[in-house]
Amino acid sequence: MRVEPKFVLQFDPLEIDALAERYGTDYDDKALHAGKRIASGDYSRDNLMVIVNWKSSRRAALLVENKDDEIGIALQFALAPATPEAMAVAVLTALRGVGIPMASAILTAINPDKYTVLDFRALESLGVENWPDTMAFYVRYLEACRELAAKHGVSLRSLDRALWQWSWEQGRQMMQD
Numbered sequence: 001m002r003v004e005p006k007f008v009l010q011f012d013p014l015e016i017d018a019l020a021e022r023y024g025t026d027y028d029d030k031a032l033h034a035g036k037r038i039a040s041g042d043y044s045r046d047n048l049m050v051i052v053n054w055k056s057s058r059r060a061a062l063l064v065e066n067k068d069d070e071i072g073i074a075l076q077f078a079l080a081p082a083t084p085e086a087m088a089v090a091v092l093t094a095l096r097g098v099g100i101p102m103a104s105a106i107l108t109a110i111n112p113d114k115y116t117v118l119d120f121r122a123l124e125s126l127g128v129e130n131w132p133d134t135m136a137f138y139v140r141y142l143e144a145c146r147e148l149a150a151k152h153g154v155s156l157r158s159l160d161r162a163l164w165q166w167s168w169e170q171g172r173q174m175m176q177d
Contacts, residue, residue: 007126007144019162035109043072055105062097086135121167
């Protein structure tokens with residue numbers, strides 16, 4: 001029987017704003033702008049490529065194997081207001097080169113008020129070392145992040161930036177020790 005992970009901040013929540021500020025916004029500005037264009041109906045490969053490169057440039061080459069109409073249909077369906085979160089992730093993962101973490105990044109860039117990025121840095125910052133690669137896990141993670149953001153009065157995007165930054169700083173500190 002698999003034990004459900006608990007999502008527990010590994011740092012003082014009072015550090016969220018400072019960590020998010022150290023992360024900065026320059027890193028994801030291009031992706032968020034591409035996400036806005038997609039949200040406005042421009043379901044182009046070019047916009048999707050900007051987001052994919054933001055998350056993992058290694059995956060961008062695989063995206064080329066998808067047809068433009070497949071990309072457009074997947075994005076349009078994922079963004080439909082009636083599409084449940086797990087289904088939005090599922091339709092994006094049907095594209096070549098898109099797994100659950102990449103789908104979460106795509107959805108985050110398009111709607112950062114509703115979604116957040118799933119990656120090892122964020123999970124490390126929440127005390128999770130091993131996790132299942134499932135839609136259900138992503139939805140639980142997303143719900144936990146929403147709860148943490150609401151509890152600490154920050155946006156999902158600020159929380160995600162803080163989670164990423166804390167993990168990155170821990171890694172740098174370990175390299176220096």
